[in-house]
Amino acid sequence: MSGPNTSYDPVEVAALDPAHLEQAVTDALAAFDAAQNLDELKAARAAHQGDKSPLALANREIGALPPSAKAEAGKRVGQARGTVGQALKKRQAELEAERDERILVDEAVDVTMTPGRRPLGRRHPNELMAQRIADILVGMGWEIAEGPEVEAEWFNFDALNFDEDHPARQMQDTFYIAPEDSGLVLRTHTSPVQARSLLERGVPLYVGCIGRVYRTDDLDATHMPAFHQIEGIAVDEGITMAHLKGTLDRMASELFGEGITTRLRPSFFPFTEPSAEMDLRCFVCRGEDPDCRACSGTGWIEWGGCGMVNRNVLSACGVDPDRYTGFAFGMGIDRALMFRSGVSDMREIIEGDVRFDAQFGLEV
Structure with missing residues (x-):
């Protein structure tokens, strides 16, 4: 080996x-x-x-x-x-x-750059305006009441001193609920809450109602078949037109700026006597610009209706008209929004375009 x-x-x-x-x-x-x-x-x-x-x-x-x-x-x-x-x-x-x-x-991050956030939804400006008006009334010691939009004809007309043949009862002004003898309508104003509040709460009474109402108007730049109103009623001993004027002036200054007042012009409503149309001092020119587009140079803007509660309305609701008096007023919230925000066409309010809501943010 x-x-x-x-x-x-x-x-x-x-x-x-x-x-x-x-x-x-x-x-x-x-x-x-x-x-x-x-x-x-x-x-x-x-x-x-x-x-x-x-x-x-x-x-x-x-x-x-x-x-x-x-x-x-x-x-x-x-x-x-x-x-x-x-x-x-x-x-x-x-x-x-x-x-x-x-x-x-x-992968550098610019910490100074504004981050891209998903746009947030906003409350509708009509709702914000309604809430603002409610806050003003509550601040004056009033309560806010609600009522149904599908209303009994008695509350919508009879209790408010509308005659059986009054034009407002006709089909061309009022939406009636089928069948014809149902006795129900889509309320044409928030005034039925006045009668309901008097029956349910009694007197003294200081109540505001905010809600949607319906009339058979064609939709255009200044009218809508469904719109919003604010209604106010005060019933107590010793109530006068001076209390009404003071209340309206306070609301006007809170909504449209210090120094804005109202004026009353004679008119007629079934549920008030005496009755008046209330005008608002122009909050754009304050009556100093003859070419003002907001008031057409008059210095005043029509705002709504008002007056002292009719004795028949008090009696229908179980209130003694010899002891108690009261005043009531009503105005359109949509119209107030137009005045305050410069909206020229009512259709913009209801079209649902989020760009319209976004410009108002969280405050009207």
């Missing part, structure tokens, strides 16, 4: 040839330098440091060498692998630094 081959030269193994190892190192360094990102560097690492790379194959050949040749071959392969490993580490650090710098630029 022969002994080990002590004269075996590792150079004779092709994988361990110094020129072969040097070429493997040169190829690896070139591949690392050519890598433009970490993914390409990962592929280059697998090709030049993986299990099937030239240096890995050379390292496996060392085990077959005689002991006298292992040291020299191991040193030569170790130096080659060390050089490749250092080059890989250096290139990886460079590419990671480039990546981090690029992320800082690409």
Whole structure:
């Protein structure tokens, strides 16, 4: 049996040839330098440091060498692998630094920029105006009452001193609920709440009612078949027209600015006597501009109707008209919104365009 081959030269193994190892190192360094990102560097690492790379194959050949040749071959392969490993580490650090710098630029956040928020919905300006009027009445010590929109004909007409042949009862003015003898209508004003409040709460009474009413009007720039009203009634001992005027002046100044007052012009309503149309001092020109578009140069804007509660209405609701007197007023909320905000066409209020609501924000 022969002994080990002590004269075996590792150079004779092709994988361990110094020129072969040097070429493997040169190829690896070139591949690392050519890598433009970490993914390409990962592929280059697998090709030049993986299990099937030239240096890995050379390292496996060392085990077959005689002991006298292992040291020299191991040193030569170790130096080659060390050089490749250092080059890989250096290139990886460079590419990671480039990546981090690029992320800082690409994903930079401008903390001074206004963030894009989803637009929020807003309460309708009609509702805001109604709430503002309610707050004014509550601030004066009044209560807010509600009533049904489908109303009994007795409350809508009879209790308010409307004659059976009054024009407002006709089909061209009122929406009647089928069948014809149902005795129900879509309320034409919020005044039925006056009668309901007198019957339910008794006197003294200071009540405001805000709600939707219906009339058979065609829809145009100044009329709607469904609109909103604010109604107020005060019944107590010693109530006079002076109390009515003071209340209206207070509401006008709260809604349209300090110094705005009202005036009363004789009129007629079945449920008040005496009755009056109330005009509002023009809040645009305050009566000083003959060319003012808001008041047409008159200095006054028509606002609504009012008067002292008719004795027949008090009697119908069980109130002694010889002891108690009262006043009532009513005005359109939609019209007040037009006055206050410069809306020229009522149809803009009901079209549902969110851009119309958005311009009012949270305050009217």
